[in-house]
Amino acid sequence: MREATGIACIRTMRAGAPQLFLSHGVTDNAASLAAAHRHWRSDYDVTSIDARGHGVSSHFSPAELSDPIEVMVEDLITILEGRQHDTALILIGHSMGGAVSAAAAARRPDLVDALVLEDPAWLSESQRTAYSNDAPALATRMAWISDHPGEALTENRKNYPAWDVEESCAWLQGKIQVDRDFVSTGIVSPSTSWAETASALATPTLLVTSDGDDVLIGPSGLEKVEALGNTKIRTAVVPGASHCVRRDQSEGFYAVCDSFLKEVAS
Secondary structure (H helix, E strand, O other): OOEEEEEEEEEEOOOOOEEEEEEEOOOOOHHHHHHHHHOOOOOOOOEEEEOOOOOOOOOOOHHHHHHHHHHHHHHHHHHHOOOOOOOEEEEEEEEHHHHHHHHHHHHHHOOOEEEEEEEEOOOOOHHHHHHHHHHHHEEEEEHHHHHHHHHHHHHHHHHHHOOHHHHHHHHHHHHHHOOHHOOOOOOOOOOOOOOHHHHOOOOOOEEOOOOOOOOHHHHHHHHHHHOOOOOEEEEEEOOOOOOOHHHHHHEEEEHHHHHHHHHHHO
């Protein structure tokens, strides 16, 4: 397996503590995980990852753009292979990062002891189509944000008043840094169906979603996940949030996650 070269990480080391690996969503970056990183760093060894094509990690080569999410999965597995597994290794991912984390855990259960998925990009065919169709407009939007950062930040603060200022600033940074060639692909989840991945998970998993208009899973999606009958997967709805559950309803999100982590990290 190739090395995960060019992948930037932010790590708060804590000797002997369970290890958390945080993965962000599309067009975000490790900085966007700052609040989560800070929340868990007192009790865990925390690593926040700039996915390839995001933050200060390397952009994709033209060949890699044919299946960029597979490259991200390989990157994550390589990072995990480079760590000592003398304490629990737990993956926590939002949206695209959730789909990548789940794919890595399904493929290499020997490397992962638990999994937290925040409204992961487990997409229906209609959602895949929507992402693909919207890709050119999203790439144009990223260019506009880069050219008008002040206006973009003001807009973000108006649209998401519950977010901490650092979250909004990291949101802006991520949009400026993202590889627009990757954004133009419209690919944000693995080619393997979400149901196949979810059915294959053999590690304790917590799937957290909400009931906002833009959620990818939501209560109806949870019914489909639960219908698979995989007893390793637990589900939770934190109401009153958008797709970014931890930003909109941080208290509820961390309460659900902390209880799960305390159990699986021991």
